Amino acid sequence: MTALVSCNSQETLSIPSLRENLSELEEAASLWNSAAYLADAELPIPGGEHGPWLVSASFNSPTEQFQSLLVFLQENGTVNTEIIPHTVPVVQVEPIEANDWKLDSQEALEIALDEEGIRFLEEHPGAGCSSLTLVRIGLEPGSPVVWRLVLSDCLGPGVGQTTEIDATTGEVLSRETHRPPAP
Amino acid sequence: MVELKEAAVTAPPRPSLRSRSADGATARFACILLRTYPQGGSLRLISVAAHGLPAIALLVTASQAGCRFEPDLVPLEIPTAPPSAFGGSLDESAASVEAPEAGMERLLDELLDPFNMPLGMTYIGSVHEAADEVLAGAYAYYGYDLEELAASRQDNPLTEEMFRDYLERQGVRWITDPHTNEQFDVYAWLVQDRGVEARGAIHPEVLEQLPGIDAENIMNYERNYLHALYSAHPVVVQRVRYRIANDLLELYGNDAAAVFEHLQKLDLVGTGD
Numbered sequence: 001m002t003a004l005v006s007c008n009s010q011e012t013l014s015i016p017s018l019r020e021n022l023s024e025l026e027e028a029a030s031l032w033n034s035a036a037y038l039a040d041a042e043l044p045i046p047g048g049e050h051g052p053w054l055v056s057a058s059f060n061s062p063t064e065q066f067q068s069l070l071v072f073l074q075e076n077g078t079v080n081t082e083i084i085p086h087t088v089p090v091v092q093v094e095p096i097e098a099n100d101w102k103l104d105s106q107e108a109l110e111i112a113l114d115e116e117g118i119r120f121l122e123e124h125p126g127a128g129c130s131s132l133t134l135v136r137i138g139l140e141p142g143s144p145v146v147w148r149l150v151l152s153d154c155l156g157p158g159v160g161q162t163t164e165i166d167a168t169t170g171e172v173l174s175r176e177t178h179r180p181p182a183p
Numbered sequence: 184m185v186e187l188k189e190a191a192v193t194a195p196p197r198p199s200l201r202s203r204s205a206d207g208a209t210a211r212f213a214c215i216l217l218r219t220y221p222q223g224g225s226l227r228l229i230s231v232a233a234h235g236l237p238a239i240a241l242l243v244t245a246s247q248a249g250c251r252f253e254p255d256l257v258p259l260e261i262p263t264a265p266p267s268a269f270g271g272s273l274d275e276s277a278a279s280v281e282a283p284e285a286g287m288e289r290l291l292d293e294l295l296d297p298f299n300m301p302l303g304m305t306y307i308g309s310v311h312e313a314a315d316e317v318l319a320g321a322y323a324y325y326g327y328d329l330e331e332l333a334a335s336r337q338d339n340p341l342t343e344e345m346f347r348d349y350l351e352r353q354g355v356r357w358i359t360d361p362h363t364n365e366q367f368d369v370y371a372w373l374v375q376d377r378g379v380e381a382r383g384a385i386h387p388e389v390l391e392q393l394p395g396i397d398a399e400n401i402m403n404y405e406r407n408y409l410h411a412l413y414s415a416h417p418v419v420v421q422r423v424r425y426r427i428a429n430d431l432l433e434l435y436g437n438d439a440a441a442v443f444e445h446l447q448k449l450d451l452v453g454t455g456d
Contacts, residue, residue, distance in 0.1 A: 042422065052429035058418040070418055084421055088414045091334045129388050129426050137394050139335055150391050154423070154430040162391060178391065178398055 013113075013121075015043045016054045016073075018105040018134060025057045025071045028079045032069045033061040037095035039068070043105050045121070045130035045151070051075070058084075065089045093136055100145040101167035105132060108147035111170050112163040116177070120151045120161055129154040134167060146173060283439035287431070290446040291424055294385045297409035310360040311376075314369040317358060319407040321349040333411035336395035339402040346373050346405075373405065385427070385449060392419045 018041055029036040041057040055073040068090055072080045103111070109132055113121075121130070129152040136143045145167040152160035163175040281289070293299045298315070300306045321341060322329045332340065347370050350356035357366045386409060390398040393416060397403065403412070413420050435441040 039418075044426065052425050056422060068418055070421060082421070084417050086414075086417055088330055088334070091415055129391075129423065129430070131392075131422075131426075133392070135394060146394075148394060152388055152391055154388055154427045160391060164394070178387075 013046070013109070015045065015105050015109055015132065018043065018055060021055050021073055022057070024079060025055065025073060026059075028071045028081050029057070029059040029069055032059070032081065032083070033064055035061045035063050036069065037061065038097075039093050040096070040133055040135040042131050042133040045109070045132060045149075060090050060092055062092060091139070093139055094141055094143065096134060096136065096145055101134060101147075103147060103165075103167055103170055105134075105147075107170070108132060108165060108167065109149065111172065112147060112149035112165050114163070114175070117149070117151055117161055117163070124151075124153040130160075137164065137173075144168075283443065286443055287428065287439075287446065290443070291428060294446065294449055295389070295413070295420055295424055297386070297406050297413055308361070310358065310362070310367045311372065313358055313361070314367065314372045315406050317350070317355050317369050318346060318373060318405065320353070320355075321346050322407070324349050324353070329407060329411045330415065333408065333415040336393055336416075338395075338397050338400050339405060339408045341402060341405070341408075343374060343402070346370065376406070385423075388427070389413070389420055389423045392423060 022038075022041065025041070026036075026038065029038075036059040039058045039060045041055065043055050044051040044053065053072040053074050057071050059069040059071065061068075066086045066089065068084045068086065070082045070084055072082075074080060112132070129150070131150055133148045133150070134145060135148055137146045137148075138144075146164045147167050149163045149165075150160065151162075161175065161177045164173045165171060166173060298306050298312070300309070300311065306312050319329070322332075325341060325345060327340060347356075350370050356368060356370050358369055359365070360367045386404060387398045390396050390403055390412070393412065396412070403409065431442045431445060435445070
């Protein structure tokens, strides 16, 4: 197991297990709409003292054309939900099912975070827009589910890194360092 | 097990300035907006307080700046009317008292609005709005459905050259500014607009979260396209919004002035003015 070092100490960088927490989020979503399905799930990479939340997941429903649901698992264990209104019809995607992904979040983070990524987090301890997201890479049917690690500083100059790995095999599909768009 | 109360819809986890205020200190802050126009300039000082201090706005007009003292002339004393409030009328935003939380929310809304203009400049009814409406026509001209492109998370297929060709072939490159009656170059607006120059630090954060979208492709920041992306993927926008708010609170704690100042700086980035 790779030992990940967080920004300013010898602590191991760890994130919650999506698999362990997903059922609670899905339960909350089912109260919104019984046909709710998982569109993506996202875990902030802890940089500062407090992350915005532990896990967030977005849910769509085939019966809801102009709203979707965001569900948050907070640090204190509570679950909050927020209806997100849509001004255009919801982009319906293929649901992410349990058997669409095998790597859990922590394992995915350890694969996706390379030395350059660790260095980025060391240099940007408040990289509050860094996250690991489980999402279908494309919108066409059968599109693979990936873990997508985005390292980014919300308030910085827009330098970061995006890494996509296959959520089943752990294969690194792409890794790009990005900079602010130039004119 | 999720309790019904917790899972009940409409409980957004909004980061709160006050929630970080351990000592209950009064949070107050002020900002100075300096606008320059061809006709002159205005300085607006807005003081915003958490506990009801009235907003103050000071407008210095070009005509006032032109006054000079003439030592050879005997001053003529003429009864004057009661002084007006700092020589000018105030717009609604200046006249209202705004709490730090509300100010932060408003600025976040503005920063994440693809059609936002920097420095509080009005977009609705402006020549910039008219120019963007012209530019929006290019997508249909080339056979693209803006909403469909954005929904399917594709990069903007239009290039600057395609926009220029469209504008020239349609004879709409130059439009009349409804306020000044001067001619306005729509293509120059496309090229120079901060939307194409980078859009500061905020919008790339959103685009980076969208698989398939290249955050370094400047054409994805064309205002109509960015708006279409935001409309198709509001969940992503909302997450980024919360994260930015959280990051600001991590950075500045309950220093509302610092938070506000930081957001103001973001609003100035890449204005291209």
